[in-house]
Amino acid sequence: MAATDRRRLLASGFVFLALLLFGHQAVAATLPVDNVDVLYHRYDGGGMVIDGPSVLVRKGIGSQVSVSGQYYVDSVSAASVDVLATASPYEEERNEYTFGVDYLHDKSILSLGFTNSTENDYEANTVYFSLSQEFFGGMSTVTMGYANGWDEVGRVGNDSFSEEADRRNYQLGLSQVVTRNSLVGVDFEVVTDEGFLQNPYRQNRYIDPNDSTAFLYQPERYPETRTSTSVALRALYYLPYRASIRGEYRYFSDTWGINAHTIELGYVHGLNQHWTLEGSVRYYSQSEADFYSDLFPFENSQTHLARDKELSSLSGTTLAVGAVYEWKQTSLPGIDRLQFSLLVDWLNFDYDNFRDVTAAGDYLPGEEPLYSFDAYVTRASLILEY
Amino acid sequence: MRSLSILTVSALLVASFAISGCSSVKPWVKPYERDNLADPVMSLSRHGKADSYMHHVYQSRESARGAEGGSGGGCGCN
């Protein structure tokens, strides 16, 4: 994106910010409460098991500031279809640290944070800033966010390999209370990436010029920029009994030619003062990137080449269930509120033009069965407010 | 870039509409009527970090990213 456009946007952002801060004293928001949030997460499917803890601690300082720190780990045990096709199963660990500050100033909430994520061949640093303001008697909330990321891409086995990728996110959201029982929201986000956006290990395949029943591999080659736009609409409605339904639609489009739709419907049911049950259904579909192909006709047939299944034409379905236990005004010393959640999601992915080269049997290139897999995601979380 | 210009203009229009005290329309859901909206059953992200983790799961496997957030509603206190 042109540098002048970026500067203009930032300038407008600051004008907007200044006007909000110094021009208006709305009836306000409250800072998030002091809490400890411990999560165990686990993804199991498609030949991969990734699990680990996440621990967040949040504490208020005075009545206007709240700080938080989070430690998150992904322990990866990978034997996915990509790994099995071109490499060997591996294990690794990704560690992520986040620090954030929220500031309640003249009734706006400003948030600033920093995240560092490290694994043996990738390091990502992100700074984010957001502003949230309630208006119109607390019925409307506007949120504006900006994030800037700097990534360093490495390659195991090649110490001299080092590339960079930068990210910028621009977010705008509006949430509106419509009736005493309903809420709608719209979110808009633009993401731009620049730099080394491909995976240094991943390969794509082309038909062997000497043997049409076989194929050969070549490294992938992505464009050096990518800009994407996402717009989402959501609505919640409180039913005549203690329960709610939720609907969400998101449209995504980017400069790589990918368009995607996401639809999600959810239902939350209050059983009694302690227990809540919930369920949701999600459907996702995307079209492939312009430079994607499962099988290229010959070597170097295009400027950009990708066989990453994440860029293929695919659809995904998720069914999720969960149970939440809440204890308000606990008898535990120092704990105001306790919440335990157990959430299980079943994800299913079907690829329209990515084939499973590891499938048993003799297939001609391009005639292997289409790939699909499913996975279970489990989340067990404990939140203690103190 | 077009998307960003639209974003800027929308941001300012939303701000001027929302902040405007010249409006003759008064908030029709009163602060003391937020009983149901404040109920955790109506919260968009009740599970803390467990919710943002799920966004990460999808972003790692799908091309789409962004606009996953959602705030507002709640008790609107203070």
Next chain:
Amino acid sequence: MKASIRSLAAAGILACLSPLAGAEAINVPAPDFTLESRSGENLRLEDHRGEVVMLNFWASWCGPCRQEMPLMDELYSQYKDLGFTILAVNVDENREEAHRFLDKVPVNYPILYDPESSVSELYEVQAMPTTVMIDRNGTARYLHYGYQPGYEDEYEQQIRELVRE
């Protein structure tokens, strides 16, 4: 085109400000009302003429409301013998939630129920919580919107002032 939209928006914002203060001094007769109280009997505001009344609107689902209640209880025990009382109007649609909270965080001052929001409407409550300081003549003198830690010092200052009148 972009630049002029920006200037228009800026002008609009600056021209149409209507600040809602956190606390203000007023001088308006406090509207009378009668509500059922937790002790079973009906309480009427007019019956408290001659006393300083701190009228507080709260709900079990409101975090800042819950936060200020123990502090209000302290003020109540300190000043009730000087002709001061607190009338806490609960706006929960379902008073069970309020009771559940009061079981865990007990207070000694009277609790009144306004499940149909008739008194909240009467007082044009614009924030949760809202506190109105009413003097011995039944005139509303101070108005507080919201609660932030530190407001209880203001409450105390105003109670001491009104109690001396």
